[in-house]
Amino acid sequence: MGKYILKRMLLMVPTLFGAAVLIFFLLRLVPGDVCEVRLAGAGLYADPEAIAICRENLGLNKPLMAQFFDFVWGYFIFDLGVSMWTGASVVHEIEIRFQLSLQVAIMATFVATVISIPLGIISAVNQNTWLDYCVRGFAIAGIAIPSFWLGLIIILGLLIITQAITGSPWMPPIDYKPIWEDPVYNLSQLIWPAVATGYRYSAVAVRMTRSAMLEVLREDYVRTARAKGMIEKVVINRHALKNALLPVVTILALEFAFLMGGLVVTEQVFNLNGLGKLFVDAVGNQDFNLTQNLVMLVVLIFVLTNLVTDVAYAWLDPRIRYS
């Protein structure tokens, strides 16, 4: 197993390098730069000399290959540079948002897991009954409804309902406080995006759990377990579910990775100062340094999540061996 993990980690190097080359050159294909957006973007008079000084200071006048070398070399000396927009270090920019994104990802994955696995089982066990149709309808609605739309509806609903009940409208907080500082404030802000995205992702996982369960429930060993007189609850939970979970774990793990950097629209809707919003800002500002490093972070998260998922397979299914 150790050798396998080492091999997989070495394989990450060319993957990361390929991603670095792609993102670096793709970003520079888009015309415009951060100095123009920053100094001329508001529509005010923009001093050409100030723009030239800005470009010089940010190294945008350097040859492309020199800029690429600086970018890659930064990883070897653990210096990711500074945000071209704020001047703060990239590490700092990511650090202050990572905590929020991680919390939302964990909460949304929790919501998705809590919803999807029981519903998937119920749906499979009661195949082609009204219960199954209800769960499938719920899942299809989850896939069809974009989470940002659901987010908007949640906020609007809260405003209208609270106004109707208390007389003054209430909406979730729009600025972040860490959970150890003010747990109520924190949860009253993050529970809603977690529900909006968790529902969306649970829908995919419900369908996956259902189909995997249906397949497993027809296996010989399940029939044998039932024939031995084992109670149904044990058959489902101990024999069927554990074997049906493999594809569900893959889906949930990939969704977790996606949530870490991909909550672009939902973060905007709930005004969350997370990595997704940072991504949008960085791209919109042509902040090359920040965008490159964010992409590399997301690539790293995906590669690591894949590795962890593969290792988890062996735990879930002892027949799988990595040699």
Place this chain on the structure above:
Amino acid sequence: MSKYARFALALAVGAGLSLASTGPADAETPKRGGVLNFVVGSKIPSYDGHIEGTFGMIHPIRPFYSSLIRINPQNPQSSTDFHCDLCVGEVPKGEEGGTLFKFKIRDDVKFHDGTPLTAADIKATLDKIVFPPKGVPSARKAFFKAVESIEAPSPTDLVIKLKFATGSFIPALAMPFNFVYSKKDLDEHGYSWHRTNINGSGAFKFKEHVKGSHVSGVRYEDYHFKGQPYLDGFKAISAPKLAVRVQAIRGDRAAIEFRGFPPKQRDDLVKALGDDITVQESDWNCVLMATPNQERANFQDPRVRQALTLAIDRWGGSQHLSRIAIVKTVGGVVFPNHPLAATKAELVALNGYGTDLKASRAKAKELLAAAGKSGMEFEFNNRGVDQPYKVVGTWLIGQWRQVGLKVKQRVQPSPPFYATLRKKKDFDVSIDFNCQSIINPIADISKFLGSAGNNYGNYLDQELEDLYNTLLQTGDEKKQREIIRVFEKRALSDQAHAAITLWWYKINPHRSYVKGWKIAPSHYLNQHLDQVWIDK
């Protein structure tokens, strides 16, 4: 009562309260205490006002700083009413034919770190803005071309000498970006220190900035206007999405947004909150225009450019477009309410401003035919921002179709849009803009000069340049007005270098408990917050 009647009543209440804010509200005694939460739709690049140009910096950072002079916070609608902030008494009139300005500086001002503020600090600040050393950016130094020298003969005396008298100097000095820095900070830490650090003498002291989330400040007890500020502090919450900002006010997570909302969002808030919301509205010192690229053969003929402006129904647009977009007022090159602006009678004499739309469009068709460009096809470059760019752009295309022009719209995100305008210049006609803070017509109309850094028409019109140079050296307002009319006629009508659309219209719905803040004709102005209080 029907929901429409309730809505109308609420709108009337809101409007009434808005009007009331300029009248009886003045008589109210401000209450001390409370924290003002407001939302900001843009981001902070750095804290340095001398470099940045975004309201994303001004709204959260301006309350930490003072400036030498500023617009009168009680009368921000006036474009000529300037008050001393760090100086004593009235803003000085120029001596020696308007070329010498002597300011008496207050002796009771301290920076937040305790250092006393003197004329030397203001001199050091203005030197940084007007005469920056090589390699030090200063975004608005072009506004101070007339300045010859800045001296501080004593801690309370500041003397500014101009090379020539100009009406644009005092408004430029009152720009809200001219934060006064401590000379000690500049000497000890260098010119880039203020990008990431704050030490001002404004009404509030910096508390914290969580990047991407919020900036907060607390009352500065030693503020030089005794008894002010009234607020205990403020929190400027970053909220880039319009929907979030509107909902934040509705859900009372924020009390106000200082930039401005479109009409629909104003109506929604009034409908939902009734008399808990107050609406203030104003003309806005910002205008969109269509600029033809005169490097392109199709637009080198003035008749074609005239046809573009003749096709536009400005008076109709003012009525109808203003219902869905933040534009409203018909105007020329100068901000509509300014004494130097054209009257309606003067405007209607210009191509494209006539009230007989049929005649204007018939003339446009004739001009196109005479130039051999009937049914011409071209591409219109626009910026991917809803309000008001995309709305106005789509409206413009509809207007041009009325004279047989076939126009395709290319909408681009901001970075490539600017690259198109400034570097690549690969456009036929583009949306263009002139947005300023202080109303400073003499400086603002330089936008129409082909030689200006922010002109994207790719032309050189020597006659306009000469007119402008004459204007710059004219102190008499009547004479200035005459020159500007000639300038305007040439720029917008005879040569039609640009087709101005409609001036923006600023709408600020806010919680009714916010008092003391008066809307200005720019979202950059009146943001020092020392006169704002909360009545809860």
